Amino acid sequence: MTELLYPLYLSFKVAIASTILIFIFGIALSWLLARKNFFGKNFIDVLLNMPLVLPPTVVGFLLLYLLGKNGPVGKILAQSMNLTIVFTLAAAVIASFIMALPLMIRSCKAAFESVDARLENAAKTLGASDWRVFLEVTLPLAWKGILAGLVMSFARSLGEFGATIMVAGNIPFKTQTAPLAIYSTFQGGNEEQAKLLVLFMTVLSFATIWAVNSLSKGKDYANR
Amino acid sequence: MLISAAANFSTVLPEIAELYKKSNPEAQITFNFASSGILEKQIEYGATADLFISASAVEMDKLQGKMLIDPASRKNLVKNRLVLIVTADSNIAGNDFNTLLDASIKKIAVGDFKAVPAGEYAEEVLNHYNIGKKLEDKLIFCENVKQVLKNVELGTADAGFVYESDAMTSKKVKVLWVTPDESHSNIVFPAAVLSGSSKKEEAKKFEDFLLTKEAGAVFASHGYIPESAGK
Numbered sequence: 389m390t391e392l393l394y395p396l397y398l399s400f401k402v403a404i405a406s407t408i409l410i411f412i413f414g415i416a417l418s419w420l421l422a423r424k425n426f427f428g429k430n431f432i433d434v435l436l437n438m439p440l441v442l443p444p445t446v447v448g449f450l451l452l453y454l455l456g457k458n459g460p461v462g463k464i465l466a467q468s469m470n471l472t473i474v475f476t477l478a479a480a481v482i483a484s485f486i487m488a489l490p491l492m493i494r495s496c497k498a499a500f501e502s503v504d505a506r507l508e509n510a511a512k513t514l515g516a517s518d519w520r521v522f523l524e525v526t527l528p529l530a531w532k533g534i535l536a537g538l539v540m541s542f543a544r545s546l547g548e549f550g551a552t553i554m555v556a557g558n559i560p561f562k563t564q565t566a567p568l569a570i571y572s573t574f575q576g577g578n579e580e581q582a583k584l585l586v587l588f589m590t591v592l593s594f595a596t597i598w599a600v601n602s603l604s605k606g607k608d609y610a611n612r
Numbered sequence: 613m614l615i616s617a618a619a620n621f622s623t624v625l626p627e628i629a630e631l632y633k634k635s636n637p638e639a640q641i642t643f644n645f646a647s648s649g650i651l652e653k654q655i656e657y658g659a660t661a662d663l664f665i666s667a668s669a670v671e672m673d674k675l676q677g678k679m680l681i682d683p684a685s686r687k688n689l690v691k692n693r694l695v696l697i698v699t700a701d702s703n704i705a706g707n708d709f710n711t712l713l714d715a716s717i718k719k720i721a722v723g724d725f726k727a728v729p730a731g732e733y734a735e736e737v738l739n740h741y742n743i744g745k746k747l748e749d750k751l752i753f754c755e756n757v758k759q760v761l762k763n764v765e766l767g768t769a770d771a772g773f774v775y776e777s778d779a780m781t782s783k784k785v786k787v788l789w790v791t792p793d794e795s796h797s798n799i800v801f802p803a804a805v806l807s808g809s810s811k812k813e814e815a816k817k818f819e820d821f822l823l824t825k826e827a828g829a830v831f832a833s834h835g836y837i838p839e840s841a842g843k
Contacts, residue, residue, distance in 0.1 A: 449653065457658030474659045475614070475644065557644040557654065559614070560626075572645050575758055576623030577781040577834070 395569035418496030444550025499533020668729035721772035777835030
């Protein structure tokens, strides 16, 4: 049974960690892109969309190059902190984060752009600080798009395969998430096990997203 | 110790590892299963592994050329045979290469000639009998051997080239023809200790175990031909 459950456990662990990172960086970057102008803005916007367009294997290659022992980032981490990222669960989280971030940004950026700036300005004229405007005006009005982005990112992270297998490896009980386990059992000739994994994965994913959708009903701040 | 092995071994190698642990209980073996191409790239980019087991000589040659393996430790573990399969309830008769030219075979699934070892061997067979050109329109290229098997199982292809070990796993296909050894290069699955490994002794010990009769029996039960059997 653990052979079936452990990959699912790892998948959820990775997806939750990745989604937390995406929540922080995704909202921050989306807000900057929606509300601020700065040098290189268009370039960064396009760059952040690249993982959507590139095949996951290509992104995986890039991450492997960067984070490997001889790569620009990997070398520094290895020499200064004796840290290896390749073939660890951290690498799986990074792979999911990179692949899913564009989805979050697209959704949040659109959500922030649709918030009427006049409402934010009105709050400011009433004396609210920037931070308070963000928390009490912008976020509540944009929250549907933010939640949609989070759900998409979580789902994308759960299903991540191409970049993950490249940089985290397919190591049972260490980095073998459910998609990798399905691939392995199928490639190894054990189709029955693969089918079971698919079933478990489908049921769990379905339940998760159903739950999130249910929680989001009936809280419509924009149309009160 | 970490063993990077081709994905087709993802069921048989853990079985052998369990056997090995009976006589070596302190042994810590973890596996990393992926296509040989991905494994080779990981090793090139400095991912630490101790033993590498490839699905063809091509990747092993590449690593050897870059001095990333211990050449003395390079050994062929098992062999396989390339077979032509059809759907189990198929009425297609014939048991040699001419069957491929038959009108009743409209689609033939093969591994991608450029990227999949089983596809490369299939291409060699077709060229050996000079029927490659005639079959061009019938070929369906698949990303890996298991996809070829699936296509024939489901009937989306009338026939396909897979390894004997793959044909064995499915009751929904039957073997029509076993390609003779001389129609393609040797189908070998090489293993080698990696030069960047910090556990070379352990890796060598496990590699040696893979070549024993005990391990050979497990390989054989999955349709592979142990190297020792040929001697």
